Amino acid sequence: MSKRIRVGVLISGRGSNLEALADYKRKADPYYEIVLVASNVPEARGLVLARRFGLPVWSHSHKGMERAAFDRLIDAELRRHDVEVIALAGYMRLLSPEFIRGWQDRILNIHPSLLPAYKGLDTHRRALLAGEEYGGCSVHLVTDELDSGPVLAQSRVRVEPRDDPETLAARVLQAEHELYPRALDEFCWNLIVERERRAGAIDAGF
Numbered sequence: 001m002s003k004r005i006r007v008g009v010l011i012s013g014r015g016s017n018l019e020a021l022a023d024y025k026r027k028a029d030p031y032y033e034i035v036l037v038a039s040n041v042p043e044a045r046g047l048v049l050a051r052r053f054g055l056p057v058w059s060h061s062h063k064g065m066e067r068a069a070f071d072r073l074i075d076a077e078l079r080r081h082d083v084e085v086i087a088l089a090g091y092m093r094l095l096s097p098e099f100i101r102g103w104q105d106r107i108l109n110i111h112p113s114l115l116p117a118y119k120g121l122d123t124h125r126r127a128l129l130a131g132e133e134y135g136g137c138s139v140h141l142v143t144d145e146l147d148s149g150p151v152l153a154q155s156r157v158r159v160e161p162r163d164d165p166e167t168l169a170a171r172v173l174q175a176e177h178e179l180y181p182r183a184l185d186e187f188c189w190n191l192i193v194e195r196e197r198r199a200g201a202i203d204a205g206f
């Protein structure tokens with residue numbers, strides 16, 4: 001098998017999805033390896049988890065910095081680690097258009113709703129207020145427009161009669177932990193296949 005795709009994970013907080021991505025190695029032989037965990041919040045709990053997994057960590061507060069300037073810092077760090085794919089995992093900052101352009105079709109995000117429904121924040125409360133039968137989560141590509149890029153994978157979670165936003169969020173989070181590693185793995189597998197196909201075509205002189 002070709003070498004694994006080098007993934008950089010961006011986080012801002014708790015890091016439970018990062019943990020699921022890192023832990024996936026115990027269940028499968030993934031086509032990705034996490035080579036950097038970066039955060040705009042130096043005290044993020046997720047960084048503690050990352051260190052526990054022995055992953056390289058970088059953090060820098062975005063406070064007082066312009067968005068584009070801060071994103072250039074992250075960009076440099078990701079490139080220094082030869083990152084090929086970025087996985088946003090609770091990264092609570094909008095990325096600048098320049099950054100997104102530089103990583104086009106290479107940034108994944110997990111969002112706690114069945115996109116295109118309930119983009120943005122506070123998804124579970126809004127889903128409950130609307131009387132939805134299902135909540136869920138989506139893995140999607142990141143584009144300039146918030147939570148609007150092509151959806152790669154989704155998982156549905158049934159709303160229970162006594163759910164409040166917290167109980168629904170907790171069950172959706174479990175579903176996120178199942179979905180994200182599999183979706184990232186499949187994305188990376190496809191990249192490898194595509195790369196080998198191109199290399200084959202070049203070798204064959206096409």
Ligand code: GRF
Nearest residue numbers: 014015016017090110111112
């Ligand atoms: C998750 O609900 C994810 O869907 C959203 O932010 C939350 C991050 O949680 N994008 P964690 O930091 O991975 O625990």
